[in-house]
Amino acid sequence: MPSDLLDDFHPLTAIAPTPFALKTLQPLWQAYPIALWTPESLRGQVQAAAAQVQGYPGSLKEQLPEWWQSRALVFCLAMGAVVRLIAPLLQDKRQDPAVVVVDGTGQFVMSLCGGHQGGADRLTVAIATLLNATPILTGSANALHLPAIDTLGNPFGWRRGSGDWTAVSGAIAQGQPVHVVQTAGSTLWQSHLPDMHPFRFAEADGGIDDEPSAEMRIEATLQQASTIPTVYWYPRVLWVGVGCERGTPQRVIAAAVEQTLLQGNLAAEAIAGIATIDRKADEVGILEFCEARQLPLRCFKAEELRSVAVPNPSEVVAAEVETPSVAEAASLLASQSQSLLIPKQIVRMKGQPGAVTVAIAQAEQETIGRSGEIWLVGMGPGQLDQMTPAAKGAIAQADAVIGYSLYIDLIHSCLRPGQLVEALPITQERQRAERAIALAQWGLRVAVVSSGDCGIYGMAGLVFERLREVGWNGEVPAVQVFPGITALQAAAARVGAPLMHDFCAISLSDLLTPWEQIETRLTAAAQADFVTALYNPRSRNRVEQLAIAQTIFLRYRDPKTSVAIVQSAYRPSETITRTTLDALLEHPVDMLSLVLIGNRTTRFHHQWMITPRGYLGYW
Structure with a gap:
């Protein structure tokens, strides 16, 4: 998870009143510099190095008013108990801290108070990702897959004006038509709404077909009188x-x-x-x-x-x-x-x-007022349970997510309402990098998704290259890299332990590398007896390269060398083929395949492909 996701909620206070709660929240307080409070009697059970874990004397009820000044509170306690504790302190949703509740077993994380303006919904998703738990969000906007009306402009740095926010939110929850007049600021949010949404867009002086029950105005002008509930967002466009x-x-x-x-x-x-x-x-x-x-x-x-x-x-x-x-x-x-x-x-x-x-x-484009970030995310082989919590957290918390359309489909459940999600074709890697940089330079937090590991034949290198070309100073926009299980690891795991000795990876795609250089590497790998993973082995228009690679390896390897072909590892369409080097071309291979060629010690034992750790006394 990005280091600054929880920074948005500092000072953040977590409360663990029992030994089980202390254990449940351990991934949270060990990973982030938050203030975690536990009864003084339990303080001794915590490692001395965990200086941020503090003991409180007396009861929770006595301590809570002091903690209420925090930006956010995270309780590992029964929901009913938390409700009774905070009830006397609640004042106004614009002032109250975000309150999040984690159940004792760490299976569920619930947004209790300050879901929108306090940011509790976003904090809930972040903590649930870290704890590998299920987030529970009860706001109507989440059920409708819509951005919350009172946080809609936050990613763009808009300032929230006056208006009857409760009435307009209620109209949206009931699916009533809401008139939108936008004469300033980015309209990107409009193109990322679900198909069934209540907004009716019109020019400032235009009409709409449905009689609106409420109105939202996004402009730079002063508030106008209205006969229906109206709210105002002000994009920062005036210089x-x-x-x-x-x-x-x-x-x-x-x-x-x-x-x-x-x-x-x-x-x-x-x-x-x-x-x-x-x-x-x-x-x-x-x-x-x-x-x-x-x-x-x-x-x-x-x-x-x-x-x-x-x-x-x-x-x-x-x-x-x-x-x-x-x-x-x-x-x-x-x-x-x-x-x-x-x-x-x-x-x-x-x-x-x-x-x-x-x-x-x-200005045509508003000032967001913060430095953007680029999060380079490796999503692993494609199955959600193979993604790291950090990768899932980055995707869920980003303002914008950019990736190849297939990858976006695979991570659909990690996305949240209101995100800018842009899926580009497989051949537009450079365009993806440029788009991510442009959005980050504007001030958005952008997750760029790659399958496998983003730094191994993924988007990370291309984004860094493009940043260097545009004069990047190495700091703004900030860049974070979130590794993932790469294809060779996923394929190896599905067939056994073929990578137990020295190995290498070679891409057979000559779009970015001269084929002469690829042949040189194939020869070196074959001659040196590396276990070799072949990426991008064959495409619709590129069919000869795999045959050439086989010919090269047959010069230095036994024809019966063990080979595995893994297509779409960990995805519903996964197929695994176990064969030998001389029979490699007899089996289907495509761009979603990874070919593993063993070294001279690699063998199949039943369905398992195994490479001994060393050469001495093998098999």
């Missing part, structure tokens, strides 16, 4: 260009920005950031304004600003800072837009020093 006289205080800058927003009927929640000239990078008023509102500040050089055509250039400004525009040009550059929503406004406040110039432009 506010600011110029000011030296020493202008924050209150004047704030008043100028607010005034300009009101003039354009624009919402402050939709501000992506502030843009200005680099000479203002140390302007105290601007820095204080950005810090108070947690807004990024982008500064441009005069020559960059000077290259932008603006509607209101100023010779006075040009003489002062070597560019005819600061506010307008900076907002256009930051937003990568061709036009302004609000041209420059010059604002002064009576009795206050300084003056401010403000202009606003809208």
